[in-house]
Amino acid sequence: MSNWKLINTTFIYDGTFDGFLTIVFDVYSNKTLPKQICSKDLYIPNFLDKTLYINTNYEKSKRVFVGIEKNICYEALYNSYNAFLSNEKDKDINILKYLCEGFELGPKINNMLTNSYVYKVISMRKRVLFECHRLKGLLRFVEVQDNLFYASIHPDNNIIEPLGHHFINRLPNQYFIIHDKYRNLCFLYNGQTYEIIDSTNMNIPQFTESEKLYQNLWKAFFKTIAIKERKNPKCQMQYMPKKYWKDLIEMKY
C-alpha cells in the first residue's frame, strides 16, 4: 500500500456499510487513496475540497464483504463492521487503510498493533462493543401497552442494531421499540421480524397503570440494596456515567 497514489479528493457516500464497502472496492482496484471519506449527512461543503460522490453498488459491496472473510480473516470483518458503527470522524479512512493493508498482508494484519490505523480500528471496535455491552444492562423498557415495550437510549455510537439483536434473542415474544434519540432511529420488533426506521416525527407513548407499580418497586429495591456504610458515589459514577442517567428510571433527574 506504500506505493499507492494519494489523491486530494474527499469521497462522499450514503453512510451505509454497503456504501463504504463500495469505496473499498474502488480504492483497491484503482490503487489510489483518497484524502478523506465522509458520509453525506456529516459532510460540510468546503470551498477547497474536491469531492466525488460514490454511488452504492451492492454487487461490489457483496464481493468485498465475502472477500474480507476469505482473503483476510473473520476477525477483520468483525473489527471493521463494529468499528464502522463508531462515531469518530476519521473512522472511514482508518478502516479503509486497515482493509487495504489487510488484503495485501492477510490475517497477520491483526497482530500489527503498533501500526496506527490498525490500533485505531481495534480500539474503535472495542469502544463500540463496550458501549453496546454497557447498554445491554443500562437500557430500561417501559410498558406502553399490553406486551409492547418502549426504551429510549442516548448512545455515543450507532449501536442500535447489535443491541436490538441481543434483545430479540432474550425476549423473543415481547414486542419492543428501541429509540436512539441522538440519531432519531427506531428499532422495531413485532415478535417475528425487525426493522430500523427513521423516527423524526414519532410520538412517545404513555405508559400503562401496572408500569408505575414496577417502577416504584425497582426504585425502592435500588435504594435499599446499597450499603450506607460503604457509600461511594465516585465508583458508582465511573461505572454508570451521567450521560446515561436520563434514560434510567432509578437515576432520572
Place this chain on the structure above:
Amino acid sequence: MEILDKLTILADSAKYDASCSSSGSKRKNNTTGIGNGNFAGICHSWGADGRCISLLKILFSNSCIYDCKYCINRSSNSIKRATFTPQEVADLTINFYKRNYIEGLFLSSAVIRSPNYTMEMLIKTVLILRNEYNFNGYIHCKTIPGSDQSLIDKLGKLVDRMSINIELPSNNSLKLLAPQKEKANILQPMSYVSNNIKLNKLDKNKFKPNFVPAGQTTQLIIGATPESDLKILKLSEGLYNKLNLKRVYYSAYISVNNDKNLPMLSSPPLLRENRLYQADWLIRFYGFKANELLDETHPNFNNILDPKCEWALRNIENFPIEINTADYFTLLRVPGIGVISAKKIIRARRTFLLDFQELKKLGIVMKRAKYFITCKGKYYDKVYKFNQSFIETNLIYQERLSIPNKNFEQLSLFDNLSPTKEDTIKCLTGSL
C-alpha cells in the same frame, strides 16, 4: 403486608451478600421462553455504594431460627420480619426481567422452620419460574446448610449457580460467633455439589440437564475475627483447588449488631478487602500461590503497595524482565501488566520488536511496569537506577499521591489560641 414493604425488608436483609455476578452460564432461550444466559454476565445498575446490581438480590424470608452473632437477621434482633410466597418472587422476577432491570434472580433465605422446609420453598419458587414462565435467565440460589442431598440435587438441576457462605474463616471463630453452625455442615454440601458438577461435566449425554453450570461460590467476612490475611488466602486457595469454586467473595465486616465477641469498627475495612481481592485475582489468573504472596514473617498485606508490587520488591532478583522475549506467565508477574496487556504484548511482538514508545501506544500502563522491564535490552530512560530501595521509594511516592490522605490539616496561626472558659465568661459579660 404490601409487596413494596416486603421487597424493602427482604432486599435490606440480603444486601450484605457480596455476590452479584451473572456470568458463567450459557443457558439458551427457546422460542416460547423468556430470557437467556450471557456468558460474560451483564451488570444492569450500580448502587450508591458502587457495587453492581445485576440480579434481583432478595431473601425469601428473614425470620431465622438461628442466632448467629454477626448476622443482621439473627433471631434475637428486633427487626421487621417478612416472608414472600413463591408466586410473588416469580412475578417480581419476570416483570423486572421484561423491563431489563435485572439479569436474573439471586434467591437466598434465612432458615424458616427447618433447613429442608426452606429448601423446598426455594425449589418451589424456581420451579414456577422455569416451568410456568419458561424463564431461561440466570438464577443463583443459596444452598441451605443441613438440608437433604436429594433437595440439593433437585435445585442444582434448575439453577445456574449455587453458593454456601462460610462467612467465618476458621473453626474457632465459627464456634464463637455462630455456635449453632458447624464447619462440617457447611463444607459437606459444598463438596457434594462440587462432585456433582464434576460428574455432570464427564457425562457425555447431549440431552442431560446441566447441573449448576455457572459453578459454586462462597463468601468470607473480613475483619470480624482475628485471622490474618495469610490464613484467609490459604483457605480460599484450598477452596479453589480442592472444591473447584468459581469465586470466593470477601466482605468487609460492617458492625450491625452489638455483642461482646464482635469488634466495634467505625468503618468497614475496605482497603483490606480490596487487597484480598487483588491477591485472589493473582491466584486465579496470574499463576501465583498464596505462599508466594504472604508468609509467616509477612502475614498481612501492605497498606500502600498492592500485593503484586510487594511480591516483586521482595523478589527483585527476578527482574528486570525483557519484554520482547519473556513468556506469558513471566510477563504476568510484572507489576502493572495484566492479562490483557500481556496478551497484547505477545501478539504485537510477533511483527515488531517493542520499545517503550510502542508499549505506550498499545495502551500499557507504565506507571509501575517501567521499573521492572527492559525493552531491547534497555532500561526505562527516566529511571536511571535499578535497585530495590530506589524502586520502592518511587512506588510508594506514586501511590501516596493517589491515596487521599485525610490526616493533614490546614495550619493556622491561632491554633493554640482557643478561648478558655474564663475568656468566654469575660466575653459574655462584656469585659473583653
